[in-house]
Each structure stands twice: as structure tokens, then as C-alpha cells.
Amino acid sequence: xxxxxxxxxxxxxxxxxxxxxxxxxxxxxxxxxxxxxxxxxxxxxxxxxxxxxxxxxxxxxxxxxxxxxxxxxxxxxxxxxxxxxxxxxxxxx
Numbered sequence: 001x002x003x004x005x006x007x008x009x010x011x012x013x014x015x016x017x018x019x020x021x022x023x024x025x026x027x028x029x030x031x032x033x034x035x036x037x038x039x040x041x042x043x044x045x046x047x048x049x050x051x052x053x054x055x056x057x058x059x060x061x062x063x064x065x066x067x068x069x070x071x072x073x074x075x076x077x078x079x080x081x082x083x084x085x086x087x088x089x090x091x092x093x
Contacts, residue, residue, distance in 0.1 A: 011060055011089030015053045019093060022049035053093045061086025 023046055032045055041047075065082025069075065 007064060007085050008088045011057050011085050012092045014060060015057050015089045015093035018053040018056060019046075019049050022052070050093055054090050057089030057093065058086050060089065 035045055036042060061082040061084075063082075064085055065078045068078035068081060
């Protein structure tokens with residue numbers, strides 16, 4: 001498999017696993033009921049998990065672009081590739 005595909009699968013795995021872990025684990029532990037009993041909205045736990053997953057994938061895209069730049073690759077291609085990997089992970093979140 002190509003390196004490009006590995007990076008895209010990695011970004012997808014980061015977002016999907018993060019959302020799955022932080023929504024189901026909290027529900028099984030009973031934390032979701034405690035949060036919903038307060039003044040926050042019903043979708044607050046999912047929104048928070050989605051925001052953290054999006055930030056994690058965005059940081060991953062920036063790091064990929066910086067690594068590619070440090071290897072001496074062209075600036076435009078490195079930035080576009082990092083942004084594409086981040087967008088792919090955010091899409092699956």
C-alpha cells in the first residue's frame with residue numbers, strides 16, 4: 001500500500017476512534033447522564049468529542065506538512081498534502 005493511503009487511513013482512524021471512545025465510554029460510565037442533567041445541551045458530549053477530534057486531525061495535517069517541508073519537498077505540495085490528509089480525517093469524523 002502506498003504511503004499516501006497509510007496517512008489517510010491514519011487520519012481516519014484518529015478521528016473515528018476518538019469519537020467512538022469518547023461517546024461510548026462516557027455513556028457506559030454514566031457520565032453522559034450527569035452532563036445531560038445540567039444546563040448544557042443534549043448534543044454537548046458529541047460536539048465536544050467532535051471538536052477535539054477535529055483539532056487532533058488538524059494538528060496531524062500540520063505536522064505532516066512540516067515533516068514534508070523538512071525533507072526538502074516543495075512548499076505548495078507539502079501544504080496541499082497536509083491539508084488534504086486533515087480534510088480526509090475531518091470528513092470521517
